[in-house]
Amino acid sequence: MKIASQADFQIGVATTYPSVITGGTEFRINVPVKNTGNKDAEAVKAILKTKSYFTGTKTDYLGDIEQGSEKIATFELEADRDTIADNYETDIKIMWLDGDERLETTKSFGLVVVSGEGSNTGIMTIAAVAFILIVAIVGVFIYFKSKKRKGE
Known part of the structure; x- marks a missing residue:
């Protein structure tokens, strides 16, 4: 064959x-x-x-x-x-x-x-981290501002 x-x-x-x-x-x-x-x-x-x-x-x-x-x-x-x-x-x-x-x-x-729905998780993570960072910066700013007023 x-x-x-x-x-x-x-x-x-x-x-x-x-x-x-x-x-x-x-x-x-x-x-x-x-x-x-x-x-x-x-x-x-x-x-x-x-x-x-x-x-x-x-x-x-x-x-x-x-x-x-x-x-x-x-x-x-x-x-x-x-x-x-x-x-x-x-x-x-x-x-x-x-x-x-x-x-x-x-x-x-x-x-x-x-x-x-799962394809935007990277963007959502970045947005959450940015939000937390902004809140932390504002918190530190308010803390030092109030401490400065107490010292006057």
């Missing part, structure tokens, strides 16, 4: 910008696509299959990918403002030509959306 040579693909770790996705935000997702097969792939196209919460550009044409080479599929998306915080299983369909034959494979990765 002889196995025919053909391209095959592996996806790397998907990265997003911004790195934290919350409901109502626009983001870019980059997915490394590597040809791990034993043949070059022609006219490679990546199609993102997402839940309906995510809208935007879900197709990226990558061109030819030589055996052992990698290209980055980039998608510009928006998470609906009602998107629930969760780890969404996301499929990426990779299609390519092998001569006259169109081939495809589907791979999966997780897309994490976090709660919008």
